Amino acid sequence: MSKVVEVAAAVMLRADGTEFLLAQRPEGKVYAGYWEFPGGKVEPGESVRAALIRELQEELGITATACSPWLTRQFTYPHATVRLNFWRVTAWDGEIGITAPLEHSAVDWQKTGEPATVTPILPANDPILKALSLPTTMAITNTEAEGSERQLERLEDALKAGLRLIQVRAKGLPPAQRQRFAEAVCRLARSHGALVVINDDEEIARQVGADGVHLSSISLANCLQRPDFTWVGASCHSAAEIARAGELGFDYALLSPVLATPSHPDAAGLGWPEFARQLAGNTLPVLALGGMKPEMLSEAQEHGAHGIALMRGW
Numbered sequence: 001m002s003k004v005v006e007v008a009a010a011v012m013l014r015a016d017g018t019e020f021l022l023a024q025r026p027e028g029k030v031y032a033g034y035w036e037f038p039g040g041k042v043e044p045g046e047s048v049r050a051a052l053i054r055e056l057q058e059e060l061g062i063t064a065t066a067c068s069p070w071l072t073r074q075f076t077y078p079h080a081t082v083r084l085n086f087w088r089v090t091a092w093d094g095e096i097g098i099t100a101p102l103e104h105s106a107v108d109w110q111k112t113g114e115p116a117t118v119t120p121i122l123p124a125n126d127p128i129l130k131a132l133s134l135p136t137t138m139a140i141t142n143t144e145a146e147g148s149e150r151q152l153e154r155l156e157d158a159l160k161a162g163l164r165l166i167q168v169r170a171k172g173l174p175p176a177q178r179q180r181f182a183e184a185v186c187r188l189a190r191s192h193g194a195l196v197v198i199n200d201d202e203e204i205a206r207q208v209g210a211d212g213v214h215l216s217s218i219s220l221a222n223c224l225q226r227p228d229f230t231w232v233g234a235s236c237h238s239a240a241e242i243a244r245a246g247e248l249g250f251d252y253a254l255l256s257p258v259l260a261t262p263s264h265p266d267a268a269g270l271g272w273p274e275f276a277r278q279l280a281g282n283t284l285p286v287l288a289l290g291g292m293k294p295e296m297l298s299e300a301q302e303h304g305a306h307g308i309a310l311m312r313g314w
Contacts, residue, residue: 004074005082008051009039011070011132012089018112020132021096022121023059023104030079033105036122037086048085056092059103066091069304071131072281075124084124088301131285134231134252135165135195136297136307138287139314141185144172148181155185158314159192167214167233167309169199182208197231205229212251217241223248235289239278246283253284254309258300259291262312272303279304 012021022035038059042051053064067089074083096107108118113133121129139158141151148170155166168185170178182198186208189196197212198205205213212231215223220234220241226249233252234245245253255278259269269290270278279286285306292300292308300308 003081005080006042006048006051007039007082007084008042008048008055009037009084009086010052010056010064010067010089011037011086011128012092013112014109015090017136019109020112022108022110022116022118023102024106024108024118025122026103026105030077031122034120034122035108035116035118036125037128038104038107039084042085048087052087052089056089060096060107061102062092062094062096064089064092068302069279070306071128071283071285073124073127073283077124082124086128127284130251131306134285134306135163136287136301137163137294137314138165138167138254138307138309139163140167140169140199140289140309140311141181142311143170143181145312148173148177148184151181152184152188154314156188159188159194163314164192164194166194166196167199168196168210169214169311171199175204179204179207182210186210195231197229197233202227202229214254220245220248226250236286239280239282242278242282242284242286250284252306253282253286254289255279255286255305256288256309257290258288261291272299275305276303 023038025032025034040055042048052067056062056064067087070086070088072085110116143151166185166189168182170181182204186196195211197214198210199214200216200219202213212229213227215234217235217237226232232250234250236242236253236255242253257269258275287307287309288300288305289309292310293313297308
């Protein structure tokens, strides 16, 4: 088996998250002319963070001041097998290419969630581009607590305020009523360009034209192949379950409970240190669930999360 080369890859994001940077490989390098995320090989004895900071200084002439682990992907090229450690970089000192020469033919800012406008892109990065388009805040419906009508009112307000990802969870409703509620959520979401996934019901997801399905941890354990939807996610409670979702080619996972929740105040959550440990080496975006509040998004991302999921407070 060939040696795996560790690589630090920088997902550089504008402050509002609407754009990310791609760089073009220069002449003389393997895959010259292809576009990729900036970064490079992790040297012996060097941490991924240190390699990331060094590479950005060498390649772009900037110093990263805010960066956090995001996800890891392994890919085999004809010339090497690489493990790409993708880190989000959200703040830096300096201007790209001003204080040091670029080690790329060009760089280009791309719109998050839109098809890339540069080609060709290194094949290892295709799943990363999709992961970047996943919104960082998920609202999970809670009809049992508020009722369908109130939930729809709140969802409309949240969508107007920028919410772009909804999981329809309405297990307490009769099937016909659950479908009507899902249809109403999809109509609202479409008018705002938001994604909708249906909790644990592929049939309703297809009937209402949802963007995807979200499996419970029990359904994940019994799943043999990825459901045929654009977006597929799963509820997970351990690193092993996250790994299983990744093996099946799912697009994201929720990891819970991070903190104590109102519904289970006496149940101890993972806590942020353990949450980060469970995420180490994850291959897909993971959202933190359990006791989350909107203002915790940055803290969650600092511990390796893609974002947060909320059943209350969205």
